[in-house]
Amino acid sequence: MSWPYELEIGWRYTRSGRVGRRNGFISFISAISMLGIALGVAALIIVLSVMNGFQKEVRDRMLSVVAHVEALGASGAPLRDPGTVAEGALRHPEVLGAAPFVAAQALVARGDDVLGAMVRGISPADEIKVTDLEGQVIDGSLKSLMPGEWGILLGSELARQLRVRLGDKVTLVAPSGQLTPAGVMPRLKQFTVTGLFSSGHYQYDSALALVHIDDAAKLFRVEGVSGVQLKLRDLHRAREVSHELQAMLGEGVQVRDWTRTNQQWFAAVQVEKRMMSIILTLIVAVASFNLVSMLVMTVTDKRADIAILRTLGASPRSVMAIFMVQGAAAGVIGTFAGVAMGLLVAFNVDAIVSGIERMLHINFLDPSIYLITRMPSDPQRDDIIPIVLISLVLAFVATIYPSWRASRIQPAEALRYE
Secondary structure (H helix, E strand, O other): OOOOHHHHHHHHHHHOOOOOOOOHHHHHHHHHHHHHHHHHHHHHHHHHHHHHHHHHHHHHHHOOOOOOEEEEEHHHOOEOOHHHHHHHHHOOOOEEEEEEEEEEEEEEEEOOEEEEEEEEEEOHHHHOOOOOHHHHEEEEOHHHOOOOOOEEEEEHHHHHHHOOOOOOEEEEEEEEEEEEOOEEEEEEEEEEEEEEEOOOOHHHHOOEEEEEHHHHHHHHOOOOEOEEEEEEOOHHHHHHHHHHHHHHHOOOEEEEEHHHHOHHHHHHHHHHHHHHHHHHHHHHHHHHHHHHHHHHHHHHHOHHHHHHHHHOOOOHHHHHHHHHHHHHHHHHHHHHHHHHHHHHHHHOHHHHHHHHHHHHOOOOOOHHHHOOOOOOOOOOHHHHHHHHHHHHHHHHHHHHHHHHHHHOOOHHHHHOOO
16 A cells, blocks of 8 residues: 655654754654653543542442432422322332432530531431442441431431440430420420441531431421432433423422532532643643644754755645644654553552552541542543543644745755755
8 A cells, every 4th residue: 555655754754863863853852742742641631530530439428328319399398298209200210219308407416515417317218229328337227217216327427526426315406496485495306326327428427417207207397208319220310310300290399419419519520620621731732832843943954855855846735744744643642652651540540659658658648538548540531532632633733834834945945055
């Protein structure tokens, strides 16, 4: 198969000019440009993979406590017929389980220690169908929540702040009081700590308490339930499925998926990820435009070659194509070398960080602060493909001006001093 001569000459220029030859310095600049592109692409892949890993880690821990979708009463009103709502939701092919719940804000007190908490009333038998809370219990059991026994499960951090252990008593103070001859008095109820759970997510471990759904309904005087939790087959389709469920269940029910429940956190993560992508893309841009200086020097060094090619009948477009091939080849090599380097590090970042920690005797991830002991990484195709395309486009754009200048060189002027 015969390749176009522009491609062959451009590729030869890319491979030529090693140390010891006349244009060895140009080859050095070309290698630095390719290395810069490779490092920029690798840095983008590694950073975005680690950010995806942290996001996945937090999301998984969050969804071990909360359901994928919640069907609530419209305008905050309780659901008086949760069975019908659950039955209607389970008709959707993506819904795997349903569980009613009662949720309300309350104060948790023990002695002089008083903390605010979200109290969720659950049915242990139904809860295991929608969340992984049973696997998060570190002391006691989820099944210890029995109706009328007034037992309570506390998040590990909430229990630590209240200085309570299994079997201790705590008092729940309901937000709305009851009218008595002495005035409005808060509703109080003493609960026995029957278990502790640790999801690894500080927001829930420090501010969530679980009681039986019947006890919660009595304490907060709820006629019905606050809503129905739903588990989906694919958590990534939560927003789409929630819209479909909203249409199925009607206006009397408000359907909310897990991305809306934690909308501020996910929005902040997306903004941070987008800004990091822009910043690191600038590194790739700087490395790509180093190709401009390399090609300018190459064009200056190859003036005689350009004149000979023009004399032999090469058109200005062919000359321009030769140098664009040279620059694009450097960009392609640098980009794919960066992809290989980035994926190699991203898939082994945990082992690499562990090795650095052992070698330097330091700890990058303190479990008491970050609640994880390893560096997570999750390379995603949707991140890698745009990185590759942006790098290749930048490298191609960087070759246009020097190649155009090469095509404007006149043979007689170039050979005058040869």
